[in-house]
Amino acid sequence: MVGMLAAMSTAPHPSSSQATAVSRDGGDACPGALRLHAADDGALARVRIPGGVLTVRQATSLGDAARRLGDGELHLTSRGNVQLRGLRPACGAELAGLLEPAGLLPSPAHERVRNVVASPLSGLDGHGVRDVRPWLTALDAALCASTAAVTLSGRFLFALDDGRGDVAALGADVTVRATAGGAALLTLGGAREALRVSGEDAPRAALLAAEVFLEISRASGSGAWRVDELPVPVAELTAAVERALTRAGVGCAPAARDTGEAEGPAPGPVGSALCVHAPFGRFTAGQWRELTRAAAAFPPGELRLTPWRGVVVPAPDAEPDRAASVLARLAAAGLVTDAGSPWPRVGACTGRPGCAPSRADVRADAARALTAVGRTPLPVYWSGCERRCGHPRGDHVDVVAAPGGGYRVTTAVRGRDPRGTLLDDPSGFAAALARTLP
Numbered sequence: 410m411v412g413m414l415a416a417m418s419t420a421p422h423p424s425s426s427q428a429t430a431v432s433r434d435g436g437d438a439c440p441g442a443l444r445l446h447a448a449d450d451g452a453l454a455r456v457r458i459p460g461g462v463l464t465v466r467q468a469t470s471l472g473d474a475a476r477r478l479g480d481g482e483l484h485l486t487s488r489g490n491v492q493l494r495g496l497r498p499a500c501g502a503e504l505a506g507l508l509e510p511a512g513l514l515p516s517p518a519h520e521r522v523r524n525v526v527a528s529p530l531s532g533l534d535g536h537g538v539r540d541v542r543p544w545l546t547a548l549d550a551a552l553c554a555s556t557a558a559v560t561l562s563g564r565f566l567f568a569l570d571d572g573r574g575d576v577a578a579l580g581a582d583v584t585v586r587a588t589a590g591g592a593a594l595l596t597l598g599g600a601r602e603a604l605r606v607s608g609e610d611a612p613r614a615a616l617l618a619a620e621v622f623l624e625i626s627r628a629s630g631s632g633a634w635r636v637d638e639l640p641v642p643v644a645e646l647t648a649a650v651e652r653a654l655t656r657a658g659v660g661c662a663p664a665a666r667d668t669g670e671a672e673g674p675a676p677g678p679v680g681s682a683l684c685v686h687a688p689f690g691r692f693t694a695g696q697w698r699e700l701t702r703a704a705a706a707f708p709p710g711e712l713r714l715t716p717w718r719g720v721v722v723p724a725p726d727a728e729p730d731r732a733a734s735v736l737a738r739l740a741a742a743g744l745v746t747d748a749g750s751p752w753p754r755v756g757a758c759t760g761r762p763g764c765a766p767s768r769a770d771v772r773a774d775a776a777r778a779l780t781a782v783g784r785t786p787l788p789v790y791w792s793g794c795e796r797r798c799g800h801p802r803g804d805h806v807d808v809v810a811a812p813g814g815g816y817r818v819t820t821a822v823r824g825r826d827p828r829g830t831l832l833d834d835p836s837g838f839a840a841a842l843a844r845t846l847p
């Protein structure tokens with residue numbers, strides 16, 4: 410790798426295309442399963458679930474951990490990972506003792522860097538051009554075997570897209586997207602240019618790209634955690650990755666990025682799967698138990714957590730009546746199974762009472778304003794402060810609690826000037842939306 414650095418142009422320089430370049434001289438405090446974060450409602454653990462894929466046994470272990478050590482609930486993140494909240498202080502060893510036997514901690518040193526999203530309906534609904542599961546398995550194994558990867562930030566993200574463009578739209582640091590004909594496009598951050606590699610080489614190429622990122626981050630002195638933070642043009646990073654792949658014997662060639670995008674799964678039956686949405690990504694103990702039971706009813710007994718706060722349950726060969734009765738049970742437990750529900754378009758950060766900086770109980774306010782969401786096709790995201798944790802990328806309605814009370818509502822649509830207004834009370838959300846929508 411040192412040779413690679415000598416061969417490439419590593420002289421760091423500011424770039425206008427890298428407006429978010431930052432210098433990171435503090436440690437990465439991103440929480441993990443072994444590094445708990447102190448929140449206002451107790452300790453918080455974030456368990457990485459590559460591709461969101463859980464066996465029934467793993468899902469049961471997570472539910473046990475939440476019930477025994479935390480507040481009983483499970484919270485999905487915008488990367489399809491699971492957070493446990495309200496944990497007892499110093500329960501880390503006990504938590505590890507529950508997760509490890511279920512295979513949820515395959516490499517403790519890598520537990521915070523296994524951030525991989527994958528198209529959740531891959532292989533289940535006839536869309537996409539390949540099943541990304543073999544890529545997911547291979548990339549996770551390669552990550553856990555890489556000494557260099559241990560130093561990735563807990564925020565660095567890989568996306569494995571089966572060609573439909575759902576997780577490719579999530580702004581990952583390394584995106585691998587399947588193309589018709591068996592190849593794959595490898596893209597770094599928001600680069601316009603991609604590298605075409607064979608489908609077989611795709612997982613190895615993704616890891617190599619991350620290792621090149623680490624080398625450049627170190628050489629630049631920026632300590633960047635994410636590709637778009639590097640003080641180096643992303644085209645230069647892409648060129649360095651191309652050289653590294655070539656040296657490693659991985660064939661690659663420059664190609665245009667595929668910019669087509671698709672939304673995540675809608676609730677209800679989809680192909681050979683049942684899809685549900687959890688408002689704000691929060692599952693009560695009872696809902697999680699019901700979901701685990703549903704997964705156990707169909708081979709292979711699996712759940713796929715989505716980056717859109719939902720869950721896909723593979724249900725191959727399920728008779729329509731059986732699928733309907735399982736979905737009815739999940740709906741009775743309070744999960745969203747109706748494709749017409751506004752819930753999948755509404756998100757909110759943790760807010761009060763779990764997060765100290767929050768100026769409001771944003772989830773309660775978002776729920777009060779739910780019916781007005783039908784007035785816009787855009788996602789609506791509520792935040793308790795300007796950090797906007799977990800907010801969606803792309804066009805959306807941004808609702809942020811204001812310092813003096815109430816909210817600032819802004820419609821952010823690409824190519825248009827943002828339009829904002831003030832909202833005193835969530836009951837006036839429909840009128841506020843009408844003032845900001847294009």
Ligand code: SF4
Nearest residue numbers: 758764767793797798
């Ligand atoms: S956006 Fe602010 S209030 Fe919301 S979770 Fe993040 S830090 Fe807390």
